[in-house]
Amino acid sequence: MSFISVENLTFHYNSEDDLLVNDVLKHLELSIKQGEFVAVLGHNGCGKSTLAKHFNAILLPTGGKVIVDGISTLDENRTFDIRSTVGLVLQNPDNQLVASIVEEDVAFGPENLGFPPEEIRARVEYALNAVDMLEYRSFAPHKLSGGQKQRIAIAGIIAMKPKCIVLDEPTAMLDPRGRAEVMSTIEKLNKENGITVILITHYMEEAVRADRVIVMESGSVLTDGTPQEVFAKVELLKKHSLDVPQATELCYLLSKKGVIDTDSLPLNEDECVKILMGVLS
Amino acid sequence: MRDITFGQYIPSDSVIHRLDPRVKLVLLFAYIISTFCTFNFYALSVPLVFAVLCIFLSKIPFRQYMKSMKAVFAVILITSVLNLFYGHGEVIFEWVFIKITRSALNNSAFIVVRILCLIISSAVLTFTTTPTDLTDAIERLMKPLKVFHINVHSIAMMMTIALRFVPTLLEETDKIMMAQKARGADLESGGVLQRVKALIPILIPLFVSAIQRAMDLAMAMECRCYNGGKGRTRMKVLSIHSRDIMGIVVFIFSLTLLIIFDIFIAHTVR
Numbered sequence: 255m256s257f258i259s260v261e262n263l264t265f266h267y268n269s270e271d272d273l274l275v276n277d278v279l280k281h282l283e284l285s286i287k288q289g290e291f292v293a294v295l296g297h298n299g300c301g302k303s304t305l306a307k308h309f310n311a312i313l314l315p316t317g318g319k320v321i322v323d324g325i326s327t328l329d330e331n332r333t334f335d336i337r338s339t340v341g342l343v344l345q346n347p348d349n350q351l352v353a354s355i356v357e358e359d360v361a362f363g364p365e366n367l368g369f370p371p372e373e374i375r376a377r378v379e380y381a382l383n384a385v386d387m388l389e390y391r392s393f394a395p396h397k398l399s400g401g402q403k404q405r406i407a408i409a410g411i412i413a414m415k416p417k418c419i420v421l422d423e424p425t426a427m428l429d430p431r432g433r434a435e436v437m438s439t440i441e442k443l444n445k446e447n448g449i450t451v452i453l454i455t456h457y458m459e460e461a462v463r464a465d466r467v468i469v470m471e472s473g474s475v476l477t478d479g480t481p482q483e484v485f486a487k488v489e490l491l492k493k494h495s496l497d498v499p500q501a502t503e504l505c506y507l508l509s510k511k512g513v514i515d516t517d518s519l520p521l522n523e524d525e526c527v528k529i530l531m532g533v534l535s
Numbered sequence: 536m537r538d539i540t541f542g543q544y545i546p547s548d549s550v551i552h553r554l555d556p557r558v559k560l561v562l563l564f565a566y567i568i569s570t571f572c573t574f575n576f577y578a579l580s581v582p583l584v585f586a587v588l589c590i591f592l593s594k595i596p597f598r599q600y601m602k603s604m605k606a607v608f609a610v611i612l613i614t615s616v617l618n619l620f621y622g623h624g625e626v627i628f629e630w631v632f633i634k635i636t637r638s639a640l641n642n643s644a645f646i647v648v649r650i651l652c653l654i655i656s657s658a659v660l661t662f663t664t665t666p667t668d669l670t671d672a673i674e675r676l677m678k679p680l681k682v683f684h685i686n687v688h689s690i691a692m693m694m695t696i697a698l699r700f701v702p703t704l705l706e707e708t709d710k711i712m713m714a715q716k717a718r719g720a721d722l723e724s725g726g727v728l729q730r731v732k733a734l735i736p737i738l739i740p741l742f743v744s745a746i747q748r749a750m751d752l753a754m755a756m757e758c759r760c761y762n763g764g765k766g767r768t769r770m771k772v773l774s775i776h777s778r779d780i781m782g783i784v785v786f787i788f789s790l791t792l793l794i795i796f797d798i799f800i801a802h803t804v805r
Binding site for chain 1: 544546627628634665666695696697698699700706747748751752754755756757759760761762766767769770771772
């Protein structure tokens with residue numbers, strides 16, 4: 255059974271003018287298994303952020319349903335069960351931190367869930383450890399770098415011990431170093447702590463690190479598969495003016511010219527180098 | 536703009552840091568009131584010594600206190616100078632129309648010391664107490680107000696968030712100012728009216744971004760199961776320790792001393 259299943263999901267934002275109602279998500283079908291690392295790619299306005307907000311009942315479907323761990327997001331009595339099962343991390347780390355001290359901020363989630371103080375402390379320690387930020391527990395958030403702040407925001411979610419975290423372009427506002435920090439944190443949470451990760455991004459380099467890539471286009475799924483499968487469809491992606499990783503594109507163009515003969519396109523520089531070296535030698 | 540030290544927590548491991556924030560808050564109020572109930576220099580020396588003791592115990596470098604005093608230096612100067620001219624009795628200095636009397640000099644000196652005590656004591660509180668602890672203390676001290684249907688939790692939450700966003704919005708203001716300067720905005724020249732007008736292109740983007748942030752934050756809080764404080768527990772549990780009792784005892788002792796001085800020694804100010 256799938257952990258999250260999206261069934262025929264349709265959604266539009268409320269509008270004053272009924273004629274202008276525009277479906278952001280159109281009959282979306284999706285299912286995500288426990289422990290998966292899924293990347294969601296797509297243009298601005300393709301509905302990927304809107305989809306992210308459906309996973310933890312911030313937005314509710316106007317049609318169809320989203321079922322998380324056996325609970326429908328439409329079930330208002332269990333909204334908080336869903337939100338503690340699926341945590342959502344947003345783009346701007348500055349706007350997600352509530353308290354002026356790191357550990358108090360991380361404690362915010364468990365405090366809202368009403369755990370006893372000792373349990374909250376244990377969870378804060380666990381969460382800060384998971385993102386390698388334990389030594390910063392008594393720092394003020396504004397003294398940290400962007401990457402560190404985003405890791406604290408992730409810790410704030412992890413402290414609720416969710417089974418899944420959804421990250422909505424968590425690296426979009428970070429410098430390359432912060433981006434690398436956050437990506438390795440996300441990978442660690444997925445591999446070591448067994449947390450299902452849904453990463454919404456527009457960086458191809460991040461998407462190739464996932465187990466599965468979903469490409470969205472104007473409110474529905476364009477293609478879905480392993481990074482190898484998805485990025486092999488260079489023409490389809492290009493047609494919807496989406497990028498593929500540079501290494502993939504290079505080898506794709508070379509193979510089209512008949513320079514190299516490869517059945518699987520590379521996803522990163524190392525694989526690309528290997529292929530090119532093979533041709534050159 | 537980043538120099539504002541007032542209201543900034545400075546981490547350190549001192550007795551004052553570890554005092555219960557509720558105790559600190561109540562003592563601060565009592566202290567401020569008592570400082571204004573001193574009528575001779577003996578009595579006034581008590582809060583001054585108490586303030587110095589707090590500076591010493593807080594293990595925070597003195598220059599931090601100097602910084603917070605610098606911010607109100609103008610206020611101190613103006614009030615003390617103004618007070619010099621209001622007095623009666625023995626004249627000790629006279630020049631053209633300026634008459635300075637002994638009582639005015641005393642008054643002026645009193646004002647300066649009282650303001651200094653006020654600043655130091657509030658700085659001790661804000662330097663040694665995290666904003667969250669402070670709002671926590673306020674929340675707990677205001678709990679009885681629930682009888683009047685005042686939502687104490689919401690007020691405390693608003694204060695926590697306001698304090699959290701002070702540095703963020705200051706940084707933002709800096710950025711906007713630079714951006715507007717880069718586009719040729721003139722913020723420094725012109726009369727008062729012109730300068731106030733020049734602030735409009737800074738305030739509007741600041742407000743827009745603050746509202747945007749507020750919406751983001753509200754969503755982030757919802758993601759973390761916030762529901763207005765219903766069934767919410769706290770990680771830090773406030774409890775009164777022996778050091779808090781000690782603090783209260785020391786304060787009551789100095790208060791008694793102050794009252795004794797006030798009663799038994801002739802008043803130098805009204």
